[in-house]
Amino acid sequence: MGARLTEYDGLGVRLKAYEGRPAAVTGAGKDPVNAPMIRHWCEAMGDTSPAYRGPDAIAPPTMLQAWTMGGLLGHEGRTGAYDELLGLLDESGCTSVVATDCEQEYLRPLRPGDEVTFDAVIESVSDRKTTKLGTGYFVTTRMDVRVDGEPAGTHRFRILKYAPARRKPPKRRPRPVVNRDNAGFWEGVAGHRLLIQRCTGCGTLRHPWLPGCNACGCLDWDTVEASGAGTVYSHVVMHHPPFPAFEPPYAVGLIELAEGVRMVSNVVGVPYDKVRIGLPVRVEFRTYEDEEGALVLTVFRVVEGEG
CATH class of the missing domain: 3.10.129.10 (Hotdog Thioesterase)
Structure with a gap:
């Protein structure tokens, strides 16, 4: 060698x-x-x-x-x-x-x-x-x-x-990785429904979607539809790297839903430097069109007049 x-x-x-x-x-x-x-x-x-x-x-x-x-x-x-x-x-x-x-x-x-x-x-x-x-x-x-x-x-x-590596920037918005464990979540998003997994053994809610319950180990589950209301639990502002599908700077938040679970999503409705922990937000479904067809994603909009 x-x-x-x-x-x-x-x-x-x-x-x-x-x-x-x-x-x-x-x-x-x-x-x-x-x-x-x-x-x-x-x-x-x-x-x-x-x-x-x-x-x-x-x-x-x-x-x-x-x-x-x-x-x-x-x-x-x-x-x-x-x-x-x-x-x-x-x-x-x-x-x-x-x-x-x-x-x-x-x-x-x-x-x-x-x-x-x-x-x-x-x-x-x-x-x-x-x-x-x-x-x-x-x-x-x-x-x-x-x-x-x-x-x-x-x-x-x-x-x-x-x-x-030098490469041509993608022209379309990156798509989420969908597998057998999380397919139900993305099917719900496509239908403008925010679904949370619920263990049928102990009733614990969980997100992101997983094949089994972290609390009791049960493999059986069903879903509940979230209200869409939540608060900003934590957040970061993305400045770099630049990506053609996004326009930095923008805020990415860890959102605590009213049901108690947390998920990561963009925070919109206020300037990126006005996002604060504790801001009330509500889910919003956005549709993006590209050569592969329609893509529905979630963002969380700050609730006006609150917080």
Whole structure:
């Protein structure tokens, strides 16, 4: 492989020289494992497991990375190797980045009061790859997390650093991915009905649509038609990247319906910079025509005179 890279990809040879180099040494979590962060995480995820509450609480295993984050100021134990690697990629034209996946292994539960330490290493740099986004390299880092010197978990994080592909912008609005699990929802939207799944085992409402109930595991369900009323639970304003079917900036909201479930949709009816948490909204069905036919999508319009 070394000979092939030398012949065809001199940059790849330089990048692979970073494999095995440390990205962080004797890093330490800025905060010990603590109940407030666990509570915020569980509220955001809608996780009501009793294992994460009370005097014998443990932290959700998927919070593993949260205890190692350095915030805007970073960590003192960080080395320059990772920044050098990304700098080489930037200089080569691979200026865009997207996180592709992560893998976590949990070796022991973390409990409030635990002081987390970690080391990180540049585990691998792939050969040059061509994807729909563009051509670039997958970079994987591995972080080993410890408490009192005892291994607690491993976190692998993989990104793609790439040079964006030049492509003709699509002329039509992107269509949602419809599968057997969510087809009923989109059939309802096409008929100007906002349908919510309801578990027939325990009555829990859920969105997005799923094949089974997260609360009780039952696979049987029916639907209820939402009133369409809701409030803005959270929102972001999209400025970039530009896309021919959209005109940035525009507001995308996490809408809490009156029935209690939440869904993501555009917020319309007021300027993007006037959208606020708590604004009352109501669903609106919009039809878009293109060469593939009519496409019906939902947006949420701010209710005038309220909020």
